[in-house]
Amino acid sequence: MPILRFALTPGEPAGIGPDLCVMLAQQYWPHQLVVFADPQLMQSRATLLNLPLTLHTWQGPEDSRLCQAGELLIHPVPMATEAKPGHADIRNAQYVLDTLTAATLACQQGQLHALITAPVHKGIINDAGIPFTGHTEFLEQLTGVSKVVMMLATEGLRVALVTTHLPLRAVADAITAPLLEEVIEILLQDLRQKFGITQPRILVAGLNPHAGEGGHLGDEELTLISPVLEGFRQRGEQLEGPLPADTLFNEKYLAQADAVLAMYHDQGLPVLKYKGFGKAVNITLGLPIIRTSVDHGTAFDLAGTGKADAGSLITAIHTAVQMATAQHLSLETHE
Ligand SMILES: NC(=O)C1=CN([C@@H]2O[C@H](COP(=O)(O)OP(=O)(O)OC[C@H]3O[C@@H](n4cnc5c(N)ncnc54)[C@H](O)[C@@H]3O)[C@@H](O)[C@H]2O)C=CC1
Numbered sequence: 001m002p003i004l005r006f007a008l009t010p011g012e013p014a015g016i017g018p019d020l021c022v023m024l025a026q027q028y029w030p031h032q033l034v035v036f037a038d039p040q041l042m043q044s045r046a047t048l049l050n051l052p053l054t055l056h057t058w059q060g061p062e063d064s065r066l067c068q069a070g071e072l073l074i075h076p077v078p079m080a081t082e083a084k085p086g087h088a089d090i091r092n093a094q095y096v097l098d099t100l101t102a103a104t105l106a107c108q109q110g111q112l113h114a115l116i117t118a119p120v121h122k123g124i125i126n127d128a129g130i131p132f133t134g135h136t137e138f139l140e141q142l143t144g145v146s147k148v149v150m151m152l153a154t155e156g157l158r159v160a161l162v163t164t165h166l167p168l169r170a171v172a173d174a175i176t177a178p179l180l181e182e183v184i185e186i187l188l189q190d191l192r193q194k195f196g197i198t199q200p201r202i203l204v205a206g207l208n209p210h211a212g213e214g215g216h217l218g219d220e221e222l223t224l225i226s227p228v229l230e231g232f233r234q235r236g237e238q239l240e241g242p243l244p245a246d247t248l249f250n251e252k253y254l255a256q257a258d259a260v261l262a263m264y265h266d267q268g269l270p271v272l273k274y275k276g277f278g279k280a281v282n283i284t285l286g287l288p289i290i291r292t293s294v295d296h297g298t299a300f301d302l303a304g305t306g307k308a309d310a311g312s313l314i315t316a317i318h319t320a321v322q323m324a325t326a327q328h329l330s331l332e333t334h335e
């Protein structure tokens with residue numbers, strides 16, 4: 001197994017992402033972590049947190065150095081203006097996207113094995129005049145794939161989403177049979193290929209309260225979701241649903257399942273975060289690269305204080321290690 005190399009993006013420079021990267025660097029990692037960021041930002045955040053940090057410029061794929069505790073490899077990306085913890089500046093919005101673009105490109109070119117992202121602030125990027133709904137959608141566009149799927153995971157629970165960052169008013173119209181079919185195909189494929197689950201069992205939530213109550217509280221379950229699920233079942237896939245979302249998150253059902261498919265962001269993620277906040281990972285399925293991320297946002301209230309918890313970023317790294325190792329082993333067996 002070669003040394004694993006990861007691209008790490010600290011996200012919004014006024015948030016806790018840079019703090020978490022400095023904290024990570026305080027321990028020895030048997031992998032390369034290459035942070036795509038402004039060196040001055042990393043250095044000034046380390047000073048603020050009173051933590052040692054020596055940066056080494058990453059020399060590209062030929063560079064096989066591993067860092068000691070207190071060191072980080074860096075691919076320098078310049079910020080437009082100094083970042084003040086807790087106070088995002090629209091002038092740095094393009095910088096955030098530049099770090100993501102450079103890190104993704106390095107992964108696509110095979111220079112690094114996975115992309116690990118710290119949180120961005122979606123609002124400030126939009127305030128800068130750049131339409132942006134999230135890493136997930138940005139990476140879908142950047143890598144040119146037709147569809148990706150957001151899945152968050154913590155011990156004992158995986159939750160994937162049919163729709164991601166949409167106003168609630170737009171959700172019902174966005175859920176169509178072709179979209180649902182595409183999302184389920186990606187979920188099944190990645191559970192098999194990236195997680196080694198040969199026969200995935202998926203619980204699918206309904207859209208409406210009580211999964212529509214037999215058509216009396218909305219008919220999407222009858223007209224759209226059930227026929228799509230039936231099509232997959234006829235192919236031998238194990239999909240259960242549409243189930244009422246308020247009762248499916250129950251050990252009786254979850255013990256029999258590998259993942260839950262929720263129809264929208266706030267149907268599935270509050271449960272996942274209640275169960276595992278700080279120990280959960282966000283994984284983008286359907287991408288041509290491995291991408292993992294944290295379960296939390298920019299936490300402006302904690303930036304620069306040293307109080308942010310690095311648990312989710314560490315989980316994101318461990319998950320990237322597992323996924324990259326599985327990918328390497330699967331490539332080896334197919335050679
Ligand atoms: N992967 C990403 O890029 C994500 C970005 N966001 C973005 O973050 C911004 C702020 O979102 P909020 O809803 O305020 O959520 P948030 O996660 O930033 O903060 C919610 C609460 O959790 C606390 N918290 C968050 N991370 C923590 C950590 N590592 N350690 C200790 N406490 C922590 C915060 O202090 C706050 O009290 C939004 O723009 C949102 O879009 C949100 C989720 C994921």
Ligand SMILES: NCC(=O)COP(=O)(O)O
Binds near residue numbers: 134137282
């Ligand atoms: N709630 C999850 C989230 O907002 C993460 O989004 P993304 O930036 O990873 O697409």
